[in-house]
Amino acid sequence: MPKGFFFLISAQFASGLADNALLILGIAFLHEQGFPGWWAPLLKFAFTLSYVFLAPVLGPLADAVSKSRLMATMNGLKFLAVSCFFSGLHPVLAFALVGLAASAYAPAKYGLVTETVPHHQLVRANGWLEVTVVLAVILGTACGGILLSLKGVAVMLWLNALIVDGLGLSLKTQLAGPMLTIMGIYLVAALLNWGIPPSNAHYAQRSLMPMALLKDFAQSNRILWKDPIGCLSLSVTTLFWGVGAVIQFAVLLWAQQTLNMPLEQGAYLQAIVAFGVIAGAAAAGYWIRLELAEKVLPLGILLGLLLPAIAFSNSLSIAIPLMLCIGFAGGVLMVPMNALLQHRGYQLLTAGRSIAVQGFNENASVLVMLGVYSLMLAMQMPLNSVMSVLGIAMSLGMVCLTWVHRKRVKT
Numbered sequence: 001m002p003k004g005f006f007f008l009i010s011a012q013f014a015s016g017l018a019d020n021a022l023l024i025l026g027i028a029f030l031h032e033q034g035f036p037g038w039w040a041p042l043l044k045f046a047f048t049l050s051y052v053f054l055a056p057v058l059g060p061l062a063d064a065v066s067k068s069r070l071m072a073t074m075n076g077l078k079f080l081a082v083s084c085f086f087s088g089l090h091p092v093l094a095f096a097l098v099g100l101a102a103s104a105y106a107p108a109k110y111g112l113v114t115e116t117v118p119h120h121q122l123v124r125a126n127g128w129l130e131v132t133v134v135l136a137v138i139l140g141t142a143c144g145g146i147l148l149s150l151k152g153v154a155v156m157l158w159l160n161a162l163i164v165d166g167l168g169l170s171l172k173t174q175l176a177g178p179m180l181t182i183m184g185i186y187l188v189a190a191l192l193n194w195g196i197p198p199s200n201a202h203y204a205q206r207s208l209m210p211m212a213l214l215k216d217f218a219q220s221n222r223i224l225w226k227d228p229i230g231c232l233s234l235s236v237t238t239l240f241w242g243v244g245a246v247i248q249f250a251v252l253l254w255a256q257q258t259l260n261m262p263l264e265q266g267a268y269l270q271a272i273v274a275f276g277v278i279a280g281a282a283a284a285g286y287w288i289r290l291e292l293a294e295k296v297l298p299l300g301i302l303l304g305l306l307l308p309a310i311a312f313s314n315s316l317s318i319a320i321p322l323m324l325c326i327g328f329a330g331g332v333l334m335v336p337m338n339a340l341l342q343h344r345g346y347q348l349l350t351a352g353r354s355i356a357v358q359g360f361n362e363n364a365s366v367l368v369m370l371g372v373y374s375l376m377l378a379m380q381m382p383l384n385s386v387m388s389v390l391g392i393a394m395s396l397g398m399v400c401l402t403w404v405h406r407k408r409v410k411t
Helices: 005-032 037-053 055-064 067-087 091-116 119-149 154-165 176-193 210-226 228-259 263-287 290-296 298-311 316-348 351-378 383-410
Strands: none
Touching: 005 037, 005 067, 005 091, 005 119, 005 176, 005 263, 037 055, 037 091, 037 228, 037 351, 055 067, 055 091, 055 210, 055 351, 067 091, 067 176, 091 119, 091 316, 091 351, 119 176, 119 263, 119 290, 119 316, 154 176, 210 228, 210 316, 210 351, 228 263, 228 298, 228 316, 228 351, 228 383, 263 316, 290 298, 290 316, 298 316, 298 383, 316 351, 351 383
């Protein structure tokens, strides 16, 4: 791998770890402050907004400045966003600020991979990146649960008193100590970003006027969707991330409703899925070549069919193997599709612009899916029905994509 690659994935791991731990603490913060349960998915919804609405700006920004310095700055912004939880700002708005930083971070991160890694190593590089992303989900979720369970120990109580009482805050919380820990992790991530050397890739200067940016982004989006390879890979990743965002919350709710597990213990169940993703990502990076990426499409059908099976299971002995299978199928599916999309996007556009288009579509899917999920919960729809609907939609979508692709190949 090129020089600085392991600084890149280390910084990604630290930043992703803090993001996922913060989500667990954010859910606990909402509960502590008396918000109803349907607000929890809106944290992720707010986090995702910037990926969608700022996408026309984020790609050109990542192409115009040093990507490593941009990532360091965005981790600093995340640090400030966590401090906003103490200021009385609505927690969903504070989480939206974290999402703003993350949305600018993503094109820089994936753009650096595309610019510095030879195309024949892209699947392997994405395997590394996916493993670190998923490890961040596993350990970040676990870290959030651990910090939540440690809020009553002496050092956390001292930190809490230092922030809440020492600064004279009107907000009453027991989560100041865990939040400070998250802020420290963001600082470590920012320092790691400085170890990444510049890629020295240069792109033609484009107008930064709002209408020109919108026009350029619309054209980039159209180019990628009209290209057969771009359309296939973008469709798969868009569908996967939309459903995956809901699974993250549905697993927590399933653990609470079916197994009577508290949030800090339910958070560990997400790690089961993530371990499966790590195994799948590693397998894909080792065995699947870029030109054979479309061979993994049937796994998306299997993934959708497994969701209702988890919803109707009532014991960990059944649910855990199913979660591992879901994670494995997701890892094998996503690593080649991401590599294929990055390679084709770099050929048709630029690294930053193609990743911005990808982020826009994937996160628009996340917004829609989370909105539908929150609406279903607000309507008091049973969780097993919600997960069944999502699983069937995932399977049908993958069946259509597989059929269209094979028809296109034959013609």
